[in-house]
Amino acid sequence: MFNKYTASSIRTLLALLLSAAxxxxxxxxxxxxxxxxxxxxxxxxxxxxxxxxxxxxxxxxSRTTPSSDYDRGAGYENYIDIxxxxxxxxLYGTDDRWIATVGNPVVTxxxxxxSSKTYLLEFKVSGDIRDAIGTSFKVLVLANWHHRYPDLAExxxxxxxxxxxxxxxxxxxxxxxxxxxxxxxxxxxxxFGISQYDNVSLRPDMAAxxxxxHLLRALAKIEVWDNSDSADEIESVALTRHITRAVPMxxxxxxxxxxxxxDYQKDYVLYPSLPAGSxxxxxxxxxxxxxxxxxxxxxxxxxxYVPEFPNSQRETDATRARLRIRYKEYNARDYxxxxxxxxxxxxxxxxxxYFDLLRNYWYQFEVRKLAEHIxxxxxxxxxxxxxxxxxxxxxxxxxxxxxxxxxxxLICYFNSENGNxxxxxxxxxxxxxxxxxxxxxxxxxGWDIVRDDNGxxxxxxxxxxxxxxxxxxxxxxxxxxx
Numbered sequence: 001m002f003n004k005y006t007a008s009s010i011r012t013l014l015a016l017l018l019s020a021a022x023x024x025x026x027x028x029x030x031x032x033x034x035x036x037x038x039x040x041x042x043x044x045x046x047x048x049x050x051x052x053x054x055x056x057x058x059x060x061x062s063r064t065t066p067s068s069d070y071d072r073g074a075g076y077e078n079y080i081d082i083x084x085x086x087x088x089x090x091l092y093g094t095d096d097r098w099i100a101t102v103g104n105p106v107v108t109x110x111x112x113x114x115s116s117k118t119y120l121l122e123f124k125v126s127g128d129i130r131d132a133i134g135t136s137f138k139v140l141v142l143a144n145w146h147h148r149y150p151d152l153a154e155x156x157x158x159x160x161x162x163x164x165x166x167x168x169x170x171x172x173x174x175x176x177x178x179x180x181x182x183x184x185x186x187x188x189x190x191x192f193g194i195s196q197y198d199n200v201s202l203r204p205d206m207a208a209x210x211x212x213x214h215l216l217r218a219l220a221k222i223e224v225w226d227n228s229d230s231a232d233e234i235e236s237v238a239l240t241r242h243i244t245r246a247v248p249m250x251x252x253x254x255x256x257x258x259x260x261x262x263d264y265q266k267d268y269v270l271y272p273s274l275p276a277g278s279x280x281x282x283x284x285x286x287x288x289x290x291x292x293x294x295x296x297x298x299x300x301x302x303x304x305y306v307p308e309f310p311n312s313q314r315e316t317d318a319t320r321a322r323l324r325i326r327y328k329e330y331n332a333r334d335y336x337x338x339x340x341x342x343x344x345x346x347x348x349x350x351x352x353x354y355f356d357l358l359r360n361y362w363y364q365f366e367v368r369k370l371a372e373h374i375x376x377x378x379x380x381x382x383x384x385x386x387x388x389x390x391x392x393x394x395x396x397x398x399x400x401x402x403x404x405x406x407x408x409x410l411i412c413y414f415n416s417e418n419g420n421x422x423x424x425x426x427x428x429x430x431x432x433x434x435x436x437x438x439x440x441x442x443x444x445x446g447w448d449i450v451r452d453d454n455g456x457x458x459x460x461x462x463x464x465x466x467x468x469x470x471x472x473x474x475x476x477x478x479x480x481x482x
Contacts, residue, residue: 047124048202051209054107054119054141054193056080056217076183077217078117080143082107086188088149089123092138094196096158096254099137100129121213125202136198138255141213144188145248146172158194158254166275171245172218174307175285178242179219180294181303189305190218190248195256214260216253217360218246220308224293224323225301227368232327234367237302238290240336241321245285246307247273250359272308272356282319283310290324309357311339317410321357327369337365414445419473432471450480 056078080087089102105123121141125133140158142149148170155161164170172190179187193215202208226234251273253259275284293302314320323337340354349355357363403411412433413422421430434442434449441448447460447469459479460469468478 046127046204048127048130048204049122049124049207050202051120051122051207052139052195052197053110053209053212054080054121055212055214056117056119056191076185076187077189077221079183079185079188080107080119080191081185081188082109082119084147086144086147088140088142088145088152089121090140090152091125091129091133092140092158092194093133094136094138096138098152098156099132100125101152122207127204130202135200136196137200138194138196139210139213141191141193141215142248143191143215145170145190146188162249162251162273165249166247166251166273168275170248171275171285172248172307173245175244178244178291179305181296181301182294183305187305190246191215192218192249192253194254214256216250216259218248218307219305220357220359221303221305221362222293222323222357222365223301223303223362224325224365224367225299227366232329232369234300234302234369235326235328237293237295237326238324239293239304239306239321240290240324241286241288241309241319242291243274243283243286243307243309245275246359247275249273270358272310272358274308274310306357308359311356312354314354320354323365325367329369337367339363 087105087107089105091099091102093099102123102125105121108120108122110118110120140152150161150164150170152161155164179189193213195211195213197210200208200210222239224234224237250259251271291304291306293304295302309321311321317336317338321339323339325335325337326333327335338354339357341349341351403414410424412424412430413426414420415422421432422428423430432442442460445460445462446464447462450458450461450468452458457471459471459476460473461467461478462469466478468476470476
């Protein structure tokens with residue numbers, strides 16, 4: 001049963017817990033008269049109490065960011081299914097070998113809500129386990145895995161554990177749908193965390209509070225919204241490609257230093273963790289069916305949570321994950337936004353580099369529709385705020401309209417003022433490519449292309465007005481109705 005607290009009592013409780021943690025850890029670190037793990041009456045093993053704080057967001061006090069604090073998530077982004085017992089805690093040696101799985105851990109939200117950002121984790125270990133872990137050990141926490149946990153003892157090592165959970169038996173299946181802005185308890189996001197604690201001395205008469213352990217969410221968050229200055233209103237947003245199943249554990253993460261680096265551009269993980277047997281393309285359970293982002297009626301933002309996606313090594317737009325945005329405009333067409341660095345790339349990257357979609361990151365896109373193209377303001381956010389400020393179609397005059405094929409590949413540009421078509425360099429004038437390729441419409445204007453029996457262009461017809469035009473867009477009498 002979850003107990004609600006007032007805001008003031010929560011602050012008091014947290015202060016007391018932190019004070020207890022500091023006192024307990026300091027006392028337990030002395031180790032001068034550490035008992036031998038028995039009760040002194042015949043070798044009966046005693047129990048040792050251990051506590052630590054689970055952080056589903058960043059530890060704000062220990063971070064320095066270029067613009068603002070890390071965002072620690074909101075609502076059910078932080079939810080752990082405590083009532084359902086969807087949690088597993090284990091102890092590992094510093095050599096990454098399994099030592100023991102903890103029985104009956106107690107988890108208490110340090111918050112007024114079920115979706116606390118901080119949880120107090122407490123558990124007990126026997127004297128035998130205390131002897132096995134020594135004074136330096138690792139604590140592993142797995143949460144919200146939909147009760148599909150492997151046998152940690154059988155896996156043995158942390159690396160072997162990842163090899164197991166990256167197979168089909170342990171994927172988190174989202175083929176029936178992915179969560180959106182209206183997260184609920186049933187949408188619980190799988191989490192993983194590990195931390196090493198050194199110079200710990202456990203005593204049977206004193207609880208040892210170890211500090212923090214950060215949890216990584218297994219999904220990325222994508223959010224798109226329209227700038228208030230846009231000329232038109234967004235009608236729909238979709239992700240062109242995505243993977244339908246998530247690997248709940250990140251690969252190669254065996255220490256907190258692998259994902260908590262106190263470096264703004266290096267948190268949290270740098271590479272996607274993908275299903276076993278994956279090649280470069282396509283990946284198992286990869287879908288090219290456009291994934292709609294759902295609009296939040298309260299703020300107009302379009303949101304979806306997705307598994308990681310390997311975008312950086314894809315060679316064509318047709319194989320990359322992209323955002324497809326359609327506006328409520330006459331002759332509606334699709335605009336595409338890439339997951340890439342437009343301006344001000346981080347250290348080690350260059351403008352134009354594509355990036356992978358990674359777990360626990362929050363990709364924010366603010367778009368502004370102008371007369372004939374859109375500008376994009378993007379933030380790539382590891383539950384933090386990193387403004388990239390890229391522009392869509394940088395260096396392209398506003399009168400040029402990008403024209404794409406069905407896969408989102410750029411074909412050419414159309415000049416809405418002079419009627420010319422330009423190659424993908426935006427400067428070389430070319431003939432209208434749609435007059436000779438059998439297309440039923442001119443995608444730049446939306447006009448129908450009327451052809452003869454041999455497929456040769458005859459004239460344009462504007463379906464909205466019924467007026468007809470020659471190849472140079474001069475109005476002419478209707479050739480078939482004179």
